[in-house]
Amino acid sequence: MKIIADENMPNAKVLFSHLGDVELVNGRTLTHEQVREADVLLVRSVTKVTKELLEGSSVRFVGSATIGVDHIDLDYLSKANIGFSSAPGCNAEAVADYVFSALSHLYLTKKINWLSKKIGVIGYGNVGKTVYTRFANMGCQVHVYDPIREKEGGSANFVSLDEILSCDVISLHAPLTHTGSYPTKGMIGRKELAKLSAGVTIISAGRGGVIDESALLDRHKQLNGNLHLVLDVWDGEPAINQELIAIVDIATPHIAGYSKQGREKGTWMVYQALCQYLALDANVISKYDAISAGWLSFVNVSAEEPQEEMLARSMHAIYDVSRDDIRLRFKYRENKEKNVFDWLRKHYVERDEFNTCIIGVSSSDASNLMSAAGFSVDNK
Numbered sequence: 001m002k003i004i005a006d007e008n009m010p011n012a013k014v015l016f017s018h019l020g021d022v023e024l025v026n027g028r029t030l031t032h033e034q035v036r037e038a039d040v041l042l043v044r045s046v047t048k049v050t051k052e053l054l055e056g057s058s059v060r061f062v063g064s065a066t067i068g069v070d071h072i073d074l075d076y077l078s079k080a081n082i083g084f085s086s087a088p089g090c091n092a093e094a095v096a097d098y099v100f101s102a103l104s105h106l107y108l109t110k111k112i113n114w115l116s117k118k119i120g121v122i123g124y125g126n127v128g129k130t131v132y133t134r135f136a137n138m139g140c141q142v143h144v145y146d147p148i149r150e151k152e153g154g155s156a157n158f159v160s161l162d163e164i165l166s167c168d169v170i171s172l173h174a175p176l177t178h179t180g181s182y183p184t185k186g187m188i189g190r191k192e193l194a195k196l197s198a199g200v201t202i203i204s205a206g207r208g209g210v211i212d213e214s215a216l217l218d219r220h221k222q223l224n225g226n227l228h229l230v231l232d233v234w235d236g237e238p239a240i241n242q243e244l245i246a247i248v249d250i251a252t253p254h255i256a257g258y259s260k261q262g263r264e265k266g267t268w269m270v271y272q273a274l275c276q277y278l279a280l281d282a283n284v285i286s287k288y289d290a291i292s293a294g295w296l297s298f299v300n301v302s303a304e305e306p307q308e309e310m311l312a313r314s315m316h317a318i319y320d321v322s323r324d325d326i327r328l329r330f331k332y333r334e335n336k337e338k339n340v341f342d343w344l345r346k347h348y349v350e351r352d353e354f355n356t357c358i359i360g361v362s363s364s365d366a367s368n369l370m371s372a373a374g375f376s377v378d379n380k
Contacts, residue, residue: 002058004035005042008346009065010263011290012042015271018284028238028342035059042270043071045254046238046342051076061277065266067091067126067257068207070176085273089126090266091257093353093374095205096130098256099171100354100373101321102203102230104312105250112201112228113308115140120167122188123174123206124149124156127257131171132156137372143167146174147182161187165195169203176207190215201228205256208233213241220247230321232256238341245332252324253344259319260350264291294318294356298378301370303363310366311373314359319351 001020005012006027013022025034027047035041036057043049045066050073054062061083064072069086077084106112117140121132124146135142143159150158164170174184189212196202196219204211213235220227229248234240237254245251257263268290275282301314328344337343354374361367361377371377 001039002037003040003042004030004038006044006047006065008044008263009042009267010260011267015267015285015290016040016042016274019274019278019280028339032057040274044266045071046345047071049073049077051080054080054082061085061274063270063274065090065263065270068175070207083277085270085277087266087269090269091259091262092126092130093355094259094262095127095173095256096134096374097259097315097319097354098205098232098252098321099131099203100134100311101315101319102250103169103201104308104315105320105322106201106228106230107308107312108316109249110228114169114201115308115311117141117168118166119143120145120159120164120170122146122161122164122170122172122210124154124158125173125175127206128171128173129156131173134372134374138369139372161192162195165192166197168199169201172202172204172210173206174210176209184210186210186212188212188216190218193219196223196227198223198226199228201230203230203232205230205232208237208254209235211235213244217241217244217247238339240341242332245329250321250325251328252321253328253341255324255345255348258345258348258351259353260292261294261353261356292352292356294352296352296357298358298360300360301366303361303366307366307369311369314370314375315354315373318354318357323349 003016003020003022005022005024007024016022027044030047032053038059040061041059042063048071049062064086067088103114119135119140119142121128121144124144132144143157145161145164177184187210193215230250231248232252233254272282299317301310331340358378359370359375367377367379
């Protein structure tokens, strides 16, 4: 069996080699000729899996080690009787870590005390729900907008989009959709941005194109720069708006979910799905062998520090989002790579998830807060 896999899928050869011959490829530039004789195609979000790519090939299973599927022509796969699996939820913890690392950065650099602010989350899928739950467990006043999930029921504090736009912190985790009752393409446009007050924080870590970037630039000017912006996703990736990079607090190349464990979980989930599709034993390789432990296993913290200070120092001990921002800005200034955006993703410096680290605390209140933030906790 021939398996074509994106070169940025961790452990692809380790997991899939016992099933067949694994060839690693550039997912962005993948061609029909490369997949023509493949039986299995394994991708990430940069590969558009379409009829044009697959028609006439021997591919009978497609796996995407991502939570989103907007890059996959699911209708074609169904009509062509090609099996498919994605990895929903694989990077939910990693994206939540990104959000809180960004808020910690804003606290340390601008003294934004976000714990006491009104929080709005857009999108209540696996990622949005994880982010919402962390805020709620921390005792924050948190709201969520997702009209589709709201109709399905649930105990979350669902509100209107206008209510979200009145929040102090807005975290976007909506998929990119162009059709349906609630298309998300450009959903945060000129009219919506006009409702933002000065001093609002926007964290965009879902899909590029949900925010109208031109309107965002205009609103930033209207508020004399008094918007705090963290952007991980961009309209038109891998080309990104250099004018927008210049005004944001944090700019990163679509890596919010790129924790070592999150990416490994994505590959692992697709591996499990392929084994099930082939009616093979998926336990030949243990999950514990496929997903790494963290590099920093234990940190002691002082509960005497202000809560945001304690959180920020602990979070940045594991993952400081500013390192990815600095690296992006440096590489674009250096401009030596043909495609800086994809180069940064391909050569990403590994990071761990908060949950790989045990926090030692002596206070029960601090223990509860650190646990809510995603850490394992040891009460001293």
